[in-house]
Amino acid sequence: MQTNFTDAQLRDPKIQRANEILRSCVHCGFCTATCPTYQVLGDELDSPRGRIYLIKDMLENERDPDAKTVKHIDRCLGCLACMSTCPSGVHYMHLVDQARAYIEERYRRPFSDRALRWILSRILPYPGRFRLALLGAKLGRPLRHLMPDPRLRAMLEMAPKTIPPVSRNDDPQSFAPQGTQKMRVALMTGCAQKALNTDINDATIRLLRRLGCEVVVAEGAGCCGALTHHMGREAESHATAAKNIRAWTAEIAKGGLDAIVINTSGCGTTVKDYGHMFKGTDLAEAAQKVADLTVDVSELLQRLEMPEGTGQDLMVAYHSACSLQHGQQVKTAPKDLLKRAGFQVVEPKDPHLCCGSAGTYNLLQPEISAKLKDRKVKTLEARNPDVIAAGNIGCMMQIGSATKVPVVHTVELLDWATGGPKPRALTKGNPANPVPMLR
The missing domain is CATH 3.40.50.1860 (Rossmann fold)
Known part of the structure; x- marks a missing residue:
């Protein structure tokens, strides 16, 4: 794809990256075949190729986003099926992440949208707050049909029938391996998962210990930043991610880590991208080291020969x-x-x-x-x-x-x-x- 960024624009590392991605797109349209929103809506602008055109126009002209552009970018799931399909290796994830941050900075959403996004960013990444919200949603669920906004109905319907008890296994600590130690690993316990299903981390710790891992839950580690990152709230997501980088770097210095294990794949995708997120910052080297150590739990289990x-x-x-x-x-x-x-x-x-x-x-x-x-x-x-x-x-x-x-x-x-x-x-x-x- 031909681009027309100025030399002054290209001095911005973010625009440089966008330019690289845009130029790698050859308009082939393979992405439309696997894009869920295009299959559901049938609108070219709700396909990766269509969104790429919108993002290119917005960034090149340095224009404030309009409602049409925002609508189609917001409709993107971020599922990245297009990246699996693309024969040219277009890194759509980095491009759409940049577009979301640009929109968040320069577009004034309607009050209801701003309020909802603010509430989600202040609740979901915090397990204690999320538990309270789930309890409130559970109590309000019988009234969901009275809600005029479908998004509010969705929030009430999200509440599980039972809210799991708090697991002390998610607290900062170290679990000794059973038998001979093969690895020392840090487990990311996450945020929403600690409120929605505590059995997952418990099962992960049991299994890894059984296979010879010392499992560390690092002091100071928490939400990966994905929830706010995907809403374009870059400062918030990077602040959260920085806490994880510092927490795991401290564990590396203390006793070394063979891996950082993640059992929520949405978090894993983000943490593996920390090197890109912090490129050019004081945390760049540490962020890349964390990203290089990060594995999905299934990847680690294969190494351990379950x-x-x-x-x-x-x-x-x-x-x-x-x-x-x-x-x-x-x-x-x-x-x-x-x-x-x-x-x-x-x-x-x-x-x-x-x-x-x-x-x-x-x-x-x-x-x-x-x-x-x-x-x-x-x-x-x-x-x-x-x-x-x-x-x-x-x-x-x-x-x-x-x-x-x-x-x-x-x-x-x-x-x-x-x-x-x-x-x-x-x-x-x-x-x-x-x-x-x-x-």
Whole structure:
């Protein structure tokens, strides 16, 4: 794609990066075939190629974003399926992230939009606040049909039927390995996950300890910054990310780290991009080191040569989160591990398509999100599985809200198959199968 940035504009590193990305696009349109919003809406401007044109025009002319441009950029899921499809290697993620930050800085949204985005940025990254909000949403859920704004209805419908107890395993501490130590790893416990499902981190710690890892929950680490980053709130997301970089750098200095393990793939995609986010800053070297150490839990389990398991004769429909298969290009590891653990693994039709969760997308764009959710659930249920597995809490909540098939994290099944407790979602609330604390 031909660009016309001036020499003065190109002295800005952000514009330099945008120029590189734009010039790599050859207008081929392969991205439209795998773009969920284009398939749902049928509008060229709701495809990656269309959005690239809008972003190019906005950045080149240094113009304030208009409502039309903002609408189509906001409709982007950030699923990154286009990056898996693109034959030219267009790094759409960096381009759309820059566009969102530009819009946040220079566009005055309607008051209701500003208020909702502010509320989400002040609640979701903070587990304590999020728990209180979930409790309020649970109480207000019967009144959701009275809400005039579909986004408010979506927020009330998001609340799970039961809010899990606080897990002390998420507190800063170190868990000793069982048997001979093979690795020392830091586990990112996240933010929303600590409010929505505490079993995932518990299962991860159990499994990694069983395989010879000392597991460290670092003092000062928290939200990865993805939730605010994808809303264009760059200063907030970078401040949050900087805390993680400093926390893990301190652990590296203290006892060394073989890996930084993440079991929420949306977070993993962001942390693996810390090197780019902090390029040219005082934290650049440390950020790149953190990014280089970061792995999805499935990647680490493959390194550790997880033993074969029983699998309990269950058929597992594996949902590949977009942030894992497209953002991190981790596609086969979770399925291979589940098969090794003895499970029968099937995939839905069009496994590359998004479920519609996408961070805060299901709250900010509920109509489009609902269509994508319905399609994904139908394709999963068509495989008649005993259980649905995914590697991202957002996908789990999204899919679980529309199916009666139990939805669990991949690591919960792997933990169970190799000696851990049966996942809570498969016990139907049976108190005879408690999930023990790790201390």
